[in-house]
Amino acid sequence: MTFSTMLRTMSSGMLRTLLLFILTLAGSIPLGMIVVFLKKSKIRPISWLTKIYIAIMRGTPLMLQLLVWYFGPYYVLGMKITSGYKFIALLIGFIMNYAAYFAEIYRSGIESMPVGQYEAAEILGYSRIRTFFKIILPQVVKRILPAVTNEVITLVKDTSLASALAYQEVFSLAKQISASQTSFLPFVVAGVFYFVANYVVAIVMGRIEKSMQYYK
Amino acid sequence: MKKFLAVLLSALCLATLLAGCNKKETTENTSVQAVSSEEEKFVFKHGFDLDYPPYSYINDDGEVGGFDVELCQAVCEYYGWEYQAVPFNWDAKDAELNAGNCDCIWSGFTRNGREDDYTWSISYSDNTQMIMVADDSDIKTLADLTGKVVGVQTATSAYELLQDEEGQKKLCDTFASLEVFDTYTVAFSSLKAGGIDAIAIDVTSGNFLMSETPGYHFLEETLGSEQYAIGFRKGDTELCEKINAALKALVEDGTYAEIGAKYPEIEPFLCLKPEE
Numbered sequence: 001m002t003f004s005t006m007l008r009t010m011s012s013g014m015l016r017t018l019l020l021f022i023l024t025l026a027g028s029i030p031l032g033m034i035v036v037f038l039k040k041s042k043i044r045p046i047s048w049l050t051k052i053y054i055a056i057m058r059g060t061p062l063m064l065q066l067l068v069w070y071f072g073p074y075y076v077l078g079m080k081i082t083s084g085y086k087f088i089a090l091l092i093g094f095i096m097n098y099a100a101y102f103a104e105i106y107r108s109g110i111e112s113m114p115v116g117q118y119e120a121a122e123i124l125g126y127s128r129i130r131t132f133f134k135i136i137l138p139q140v141v142k143r144i145l146p147a148v149t150n151e152v153i154t155l156v157k158d159t160s161l162a163s164a165l166a167y168q169e170v171f172s173l174a175k176q177i178s179a180s181q182t183s184f185l186p187f188v189v190a191g192v193f194y195f196v197a198n199y200v201v202a203i204v205m206g207r208i209e210k211s212m213q214y215y216k
Numbered sequence: 217m218k219k220f221l222a223v224l225l226s227a228l229c230l231a232t233l234l235a236g237c238n239k240k241e242t243t244e245n246t247s248v249q250a251v252s253s254e255e256e257k258f259v260f261k262h263g264f265d266l267d268y269p270p271y272s273y274i275n276d277d278g279e280v281g282g283f284d285v286e287l288c289q290a291v292c293e294y295y296g297w298e299y300q301a302v303p304f305n306w307d308a309k310d311a312e313l314n315a316g317n318c319d320c321i322w323s324g325f326t327r328n329g330r331e332d333d334y335t336w337s338i339s340y341s342d343n344t345q346m347i348m349v350a351d352d353s354d355i356k357t358l359a360d361l362t363g364k365v366v367g368v369q370t371a372t373s374a375y376e377l378l379q380d381e382e383g384q385k386k387l388c389d390t391f392a393s394l395e396v397f398d399t400y401t402v403a404f405s406s407l408k409a410g411g412i413d414a415i416a417i418d419v420t421s422g423n424f425l426m427s428e429t430p431g432y433h434f435l436e437e438t439l440g441s442e443q444y445a446i447g448f449r450k451g452d453t454e455l456c457e458k459i460n461a462a463l464k465a466l467v468e469d470g471t472y473a474e475i476g477a478k479y480p481e482i483e484p485f486l487c488l489k490p491e492e
């Protein structure tokens with residue numbers, strides 16, 4: 001295999017990695033917000049259930065969760081799955097897992113807001129919903145950005161776990177090519193791909209952070 | 217009180233750390249001595265994939281087992297060597313071998329197509345690549361695989377055969393897709409669940425999977441055949457010759473056949489026979 005063929009094959013894997021990455025972010029960032037509302041819900045059973053959900057998502061390996069989402073319908077419900085289900089299972093697995101982490105990051109931001117701001121908003125006649133969206137949320141976003149960046153970068157690398165379901169992302173391709181060519185080079189190439197992707201993520205997140213510093 | 221506890225704890229940590237260092241030093245010393253006081257006991261490092269039943273796997277007792285493991289242990293016993301199991305990730309086998317973490321790759325390892333990459337022992341087992349499908353599948357021949365999703369384990373000879381222009385690449389191109397799994401175990405679960413339509417697998421591994429779960433069979437047409445042998449670092453002929461001699465001796469005294477009898481999936485494919 002020539003170096004250019006290797007690069008071409010691995011680039012196609014990188015595209016699959018990025019597809020999984022982008023769709024996971026698009027799903028888990030909003031879902032995390034819903035989860036944090038459910039967890040802070042005044043209705044006890046809802047907040048308990050959410051706590052259990054977060055505990056399971058954080059307490060078990062993501063690879064195991066992926067296998068459960070994929071094989072669950074068959075082993076638990078006795079349903080036959082189709083080959084197209086694999087990508088859906090991957091998305092469900094990644095989004096559910098990352099939503100739990102994002103929810104905890106959001107919570108840390110929301111709970112760091114001083115009570116005085118809520119009190120002041122109430123005196124000014126703001127409704128609770130308006131207080132949250134106009135006063136609290138913009139500050140929360142600013143505070144949690146570094147933690148979110150961390151999580152996003154971790155996600156880029158975690159996509160390699162998709163190989164558990166034979167998803168041909170860049171790292172499983174690296175392993176396969178390395179084995180068939182008895183060469184370590186594919187791993188180096190994969191490393192460079194990941195590094196570049198994360199470098200871009202870091203730059204983009206840095207820009208967003210900067211644009212949020214409107215008081216400085 | 218809290219401070220005292222903290223000091224105590226950190227002292228403990230430090231002590232264990234230091235103890236760890238000491239231990240390492242002493243073991244290093246002894247290993248040096250062992251070598252200097254004329255090769256006391258040669259440690260033979262058997263490199264294998266722990267997820268490749270029935271050649272090498274975790275057996276029902278929770279220990280390392282399988283045909284290759286037992287045969288290797290018998291070879292070590294024959295020479296009075298110490299046996300050391302080095303389970304590795306199949307993808308990393310070459311790195312492990314070249315780094316010297318193991319002395320050989322002996323794990324249902326196909327010699328065909330890799331002739332020039334290793335120094336090879338004599339072949340001790342034949343094998344055939346087959347297609348496995350469910351009994352109620354509409355796939356009856358290789359031609360029926362057109363447009364189907366086929367699963368395979370990464371870096372196996374079945375996978376390489378399907379990627380080889382001179383092998384079954386043409387057949388592979390007719391598949392809807394070739395799903396490359398980390399292990400055959402997950403591929404088989406996927407076949408059961410309906411995620412894939414067929415598995416390309418060697419006959420012994422396939423028989424092992426099917427022995428646990430009925431309702432699956434091989435297609436009559438085969439993909440190809442292969443020979444299993446032990447791969448040594450290129451140029452390591454001395455060790456290779458020693459293993460060859462031991463294998464021949466074990467064939468003569470019946471140990472080889474005895475171990476084979478424990479593995480009905482492998483027994484029909486054992487190719488070494490005692491000389492008349």
